[in-house]
Amino acid sequence: MLQTLYNVPEYNEELIDLAIAKMMEALSIEKDLHPDCKVVIKPNLVMAKSPSFPATTHPLVIKSVAKWLAAHGIKDITLAESSGGLYNGEYMKNVYRVCGMQQLAPLVKLNMDFSAKTVNCPAGFQNHSFHIITPICEADYIINICKLKTHAMTGYSGGIKNLFGVIPGLEKPQMHYRFPNLEDFSRMLVELAETVKPDITIIDAIDAMEGNGPTGGNSHPLYLLLGSKDVYTQDYFAAGLMGLDPKEIMMLKLAVEQGLALPDDISLSGDAIPENLTPFQVPDTKKLDFTGSLPRFLQKPFAKLAGRLLKSYPQLRKELCVGCGKCAESCPAHIIDIRDKKAHFKRKGCISCFCCQEMCPMKAIFVKKAL
Ligand code: SF4
Ligand code: SF4
CATH class of the missing domain: 3.40.50.11440 (LarA, N-terminal domain)
Structure with a gap:
């Protein structure tokens, strides 16, 4: 190639x-x-x-x-x-x-x-x-x-x-x-x-x-x-x-x-690959995912348990939200409401896809682990 x-x-x-x-x-x-x-x-x-x-x-x-x-x-x-x-x-x-x-x-x-x-x-x-x-x-x-x-x-x-x-x-x-x-x-x-x-x-x-x-x-x-x-x-x-x-x-x-x-x-x-490349910061959603460093035979069962315990959810920085509704429009689970010009999230039904975070023009959504 x-x-x-x-x-x-x-x-x-x-x-x-x-x-x-x-x-x-x-x-x-x-x-x-x-x-x-x-x-x-x-x-x-x-x-x-x-x-x-x-x-x-x-x-x-x-x-x-x-x-x-x-x-x-x-x-x-x-x-x-x-x-x-x-x-x-x-x-x-x-x-x-x-x-x-x-x-x-x-x-x-x-x-x-x-x-x-x-x-x-x-x-x-x-x-x-x-x-x-x-x-x-x-x-x-x-x-x-x-x-x-x-x-x-x-x-x-x-x-x-x-x-x-x-x-x-x-x-x-x-x-x-x-x-x-x-x-x-x-x-x-x-x-x-x-x-x-x-x-x-x-x-x-x-x-x-x-x-x-x-x-x-x-x-x-x-x-x-x-x-x-x-x-x-x-x-x-x-x-x-x-x-x-x-x-x-x-x-x-x-x-x-x-x-x-x-x-x-x-x-x-x-050109040659530059020598001074520095590693990219990973997204917050990936920071606690350490299953890859476990022995292979433990990775699957642990990933299941960790998946439940360490599941990430979107969280709102209320002061940044302008109530534009772009997050609600893009949420496939329909669990975001706009009330009083602010987004309100239900946790139940969230599939952690982060479409809401992706579409927020104000960086008002951050990621929080369940634990
Ligand atoms: S997209 Fe962002 S700014 Fe707009 S309502 Fe949702 S959280 Fe608020
Ligand atoms: S992470 Fe996905 S499912 Fe959960 S609130 Fe955001 S858009 Fe909806």
Whole structure:
């Protein structure tokens, strides 16, 4: 598997253009394309946040890719994403504006088709089908451009997790409700990636997020752009750069077991791995999870017991809550009410998915262990 890696010391258009041009050449992308290709770029626009905060894909990275495509004769380039929250024109226009996507015009069409299609999965999958936003279903070539982050539920968010944003709007919380267990949810993510099959995945890690990702963490720049045609192995590699143990990240463990990620078969191209990388802080949800350090035969029974005792729940910082209701809208268990302009959580029924924390624009939700 060919893994490219380039040092990019800041969000500077010329430097990014240079790195993207080298990446596309190293991965021989030109030969995969023809002028009539419908290319769809799938960014991470998890919520309406300024690009100066490392929650979303930086517009300059997308712009460089679009400029490279246009210079190679591609005319039909669409950016398509279903953020957390609603999936309609009004909601997405605001996301595009706040995330800086409007500067991509006229090179890139910002998707305004909010329909979705049912796509069948191969036999043997946990899911028989997925409901996927239409531009992704109709694309000839998919460029997955994600942000590198730690993640409260899955531990890690890169190329595989970014593809969860092809599920339309509030169907995403419903998927959390269908798969409340981390292993089942992670298997669903891997199956979704196998169904979408992005042609190339680029990881924006010039600035990345540590701690309570995907939206409530802090900046941890790596000054790197990564690119590969293999979304699974690249995620395994990138998790290692963050100082995480990829074997402890359920979706990566499953990808290895299924023969999709091949960590022993990485061939590096581009710049050298920087020597001064420091480990990322993990999310609060993962801080007390020490089952991985136990002998293997004790891990399963202990994980069950620990799962009950150490289960994490969302807790409100009342003084920060503005009563916007975004947490209630995204809660798959419907256990959040807005009263007197404040969110009120019931613990019963909580599946610890942290969609509420992810969608809170005020960082008003933190994680508390049951004990
Ligand atoms: S907790 Fe956050 S998302 Fe929920 S109502 Fe308060 S400010 Fe809005
Ligand atoms: S309260 Fe938050 S963590 Fe619990 S089910 Fe609802 S969204 Fe998920």
